[in-house]
Amino acid sequence: MEQTSLHFRENATRALADPQLQRALGNVKTGFILKRAAARASLPEFDALRDEATAIKTHVIDHLDIYLEEYERRVLASGGHVHWARDAAEAREIVLAICREAGAKTVTKGKSMVSEEIGLNAALEAENIRPVETDLGEYIIQLRREKPSHIIAPAVHLNRDQIEGDFRAAHVDLPPERDLSQIVELVGEARTVLRQQFLAADVGITGANFLIAETGSSVIVTNEGNGDLTQLLPRTHIVIASLEKLVPTLEDASTILRVLARSATGQEMTSYTTFSTGPRRDEDPDGPDAYHVVLLDNGRSAMLGTDFQDMLRCIRCGACLNHCPVYAAVGGHAYGSVYPGPMGAVLTPQLTGIHDAAHLPNASTFCGRCQAVCPMHIPLPKMMRHWRERDFAGQSALATPKLAIRAWAWFAKRPGFYRFATAAQGRVLSLLPRSMLAKLPLARGWTPYRVLPKPASRPFLAQWEAREQEKLRRERPHHG
Amino acid sequence: MAEKVSTEKTMSARDAIMAHVRKGLGVRGDEPGRRGVVQTRLRNPVANLIPERAKGTKPELVKQFQTMLENGGTGVVRVRTYKGVPDAVATALRERNLPSRVRLGSDPFFRTFEAEPGLLEILGGAAEATDLVGLSHAFAGASETGTLFLASGPDNPSTLNFLPEHHFVLIDASDVFGSYEECWVKLRGVLGAGVMPRTVNLISGASRTADIEQTIVKGAHGPKSLAVFIVGSARE
Structure with missing residues (x-):
């Protein structure tokens, strides 16, 4: 079959806007x-x-x-x-x-x-x-x-x-x-x-x-x-x-x-x-x-002798599909592969290579319900993580997220820079009116449905440090 | 590497797959311990966990068997003796407005029908697409889910279970067990270890589908209804 997993994002967007599909998927939930x-x-x-x-x-x-x-x-x-x-x-x-x-x-x-x-x-x-x-x-x-x-x-x-x-x-x-x-x-x-x-x-x-x-x-x-x-x-x-x-x-x-x-x-x-x-x-x-x-x-x-060996226990009952919030939202066709849902996100990269299926192990909220209901106790979220690691190590089809993660890692490994950058970001965002928070670039997939919380004007670490200083000051014996 | 690939190409698919499996498992395949574990398991099949509900006295199990079938929409008729079977079948046909005609195999359990010629028209052999009713004999039943076990052969051709519009099944009360495992033990006792007839059908209800909007509809491709006749009284 022609695999369209590379277009998962487009497929999913289309699926969410398809009223026939959304009505039919209601039957899965109930x-x-x-x-x-x-x-x-x-x-x-x-x-x-x-x-x-x-x-x-x-x-x-x-x-x-x-x-x-x-x-x-x-x-x-x-x-x-x-x-x-x-x-x-x-x-x-x-x-x-x-x-x-x-x-x-x-x-x-x-x-x-x-x-x-x-x-x-x-x-x-x-x-x-x-x-x-x-x-x-x-x-x-x-x-x-x-x-x-x-x-x-x-x-x-x-x-x-x-x-x-x-x-x-x-x-x-x-x-x-x-x-x-x-x-x-x-x-x-x-x-x-x-x-x-x-x-x-x-x-x-x-x-x-x-x-x-x-x-x-x-x-x-x-x-x-x-x-x-x-x-x-x-x-x-x-x-x-x-x-x-x-x-x-x-x-x-x-x-x-x-x-x-x-x-x-x-x-x-x-x-x-x-x-x-x-x-x-x-x-x-x-x-x-x-x-x-x-x-x-x-x-x-x-798959034998690898991180994915336990997937061979799968008896194809479909419980992981039925209990998956992502599957329930977009349906099976969005995955663009023969096997959809969590079990498909683990099996498809094995069948076709991770490059063509890179979106699938990412199409998860990692809520863990798939593993919780699996009659064969297959650790599906863990296996999806393994595929994400392999994808990251290779020539990933997901260039933008890979770049973003790299950038974040660079900052995270340099605490001084990290604190400076997050503090600056927080100060800027906290000054913006709510209406502008809803229109931020990179957050458009989120903000139509949920309010982006206004960040505090001072980051957590700065507040913590100030409190500790204050405590020390109070505990210090008074002279004079 | 190139050499290995070309060797694999000339290998039979079977040998190549076996080699891959063994490589993945990190085994040679001739380790006596591994083979011994498998052979012991296959030669002495052992039951795993049996649910509590599959345990009880014979009368309890027969009652559960009947309840489970009825919960799935299957009609159940208790018949005291084999002599009463033809009459019970004729009555069931009348109740469903069906002609007095059934197709059945050469199972000895159906001999009582010979004693009552004229009551029913009896057809033999494999089922035909136009048949309204097939009558089969189940060699065992599992009460845990109300499941009938039927073996194919001239006694009970498998097509009788699927082609006719209605399926009637006869089972001796003494053949009702609690678990699936006891039914397999009975089959092994008749045919010997590891031997199966061409087809064993486990039947727990009429043909049904929920493929359209998850709405259950009976009579998808197989029988639209299932009726079970439990013959005899179950003693301890």
Whole structure:
């Protein structure tokens, strides 16, 4: 996908002035946050389960090479195929080769962020293979030729009336006078249209929430059932998953499942959690004839042994997005990358390099809510700081802030100059009328919303010194 | 450096990724201790923390199972004996204004339907897109979230769980456990360690979506409704 993270500032400014987007983002605040809180409150062990889930993933990452081997062995034993892809290009080529071999014209797809990461749809279209997104949110944004704005709710930036317009424009075979004024009617129409696609598809592609080393299974967690129809009906099922999706056993997957849905949508459990292992068995009346897993590295192995290793624990629940004040203000598209929000601010620089993503680890208030709600205890703010340090050390795309920080550091290291400069600045500003304070250069992003406080005419240190002198004077014994 | 890059290019993607992973972890890969830890964990799967709510007597768990399902909008019918199942299914169809026709697999739990020919029209095999009702048998259920466990195969084709407009599921009260972990133990007991059917479906409610304005709508792509028949009485 074309990354526009370098334009985060322009994107964010546009997003803040977009009334449709701002209305839609209101749903994030009232929906996800309250639902997660309720789910957490009704399971006393929730925080203990987070600790266990974290320990499971930490263990897997420490033994990742062995778990990958064991998993591969089990997939092969169940009659499936395993393909290894170093990067996005290799992954696309593998999927295309399987589709060509299957003579695929139509491919149905379950929701997969890895598919977005490798730009799979464009590659399929270039080969005249029609990709059909079947998750309702993904289907809507595919019609609009947009990218997901949220990792679990791809169309969260849209409102009902916009989607009605998209459906009317796309489903031209349906009677134009039909009523689509209710959300339930939009869902019904998508169901009817996509039913035909499920039945016609030659290949079904899904992602995976987990890969289980014990059994060689891939797991998808959904509510709509679209992922299941995607992988059940076509003759070929392709799973695309990144390396870190491994978990040891069914028991370990169960532990993480207990925190996944609760953190994501606030559900105790999603409607469907599906474990797929190999192709259909000889006696099976349904299921795919072929089962392929594409294991994608694309920068994951390079995170091992670095400050970002713990990011590999991420289970893509989206809780950090939902609780992020920056995400709630500007939405996912402003980030200009596949993965938005706090987790995206850590992952994107890894995938594309820090230069092109320099704004993202800075697009944070460092309030820490992302880490506080992360079911995997990923220290997201700390990692954003690491990226900021690396950005600062290199050829930063953020020249002005870098210069400003350098200038401040020069003064801060020279206390005499620093005091003189701040005292002079305070004296000047304290003389200005309020109306001029609101129009100061360099503060325009702030002053339309908040009053810049009038500085004291004498800086703190000067006042402190004067008080101390006064105290000494009083305590001195009087002579005479 | 140039030499290393060219070596990596000729390496298979698998070997290159493995080499990268091991380099990042600072390991060779053949350390016996590390492999032993993994193999022990995989050969002897151990349950982690089980929530208190998943513990209780069988009747308590069945009651919780029913409540959890009902809270999610699933209809639950208690049936005393297997003999009563066809009648309960026929009644449920009538209540929903559905024709007396269901599709089901060759699971032995459905034998009682043979004893009542004429009550219902029975279709077999994989589901078709026009089916109104699929009937499946769940091999286990977890009360902690009201979750049904279904295994694919000729007994219960997986398409029955997703293509028909309505999904009916039969479960023996004695197969209702507290936790997911107990359901996995039961599956391993039947199929053996590390073996899975093509598909295991964990189902906790009907198909739903909240993708438009976070408004929950049932019947996104899969069944618009789920009904569960708990057969038998749960004893201690």
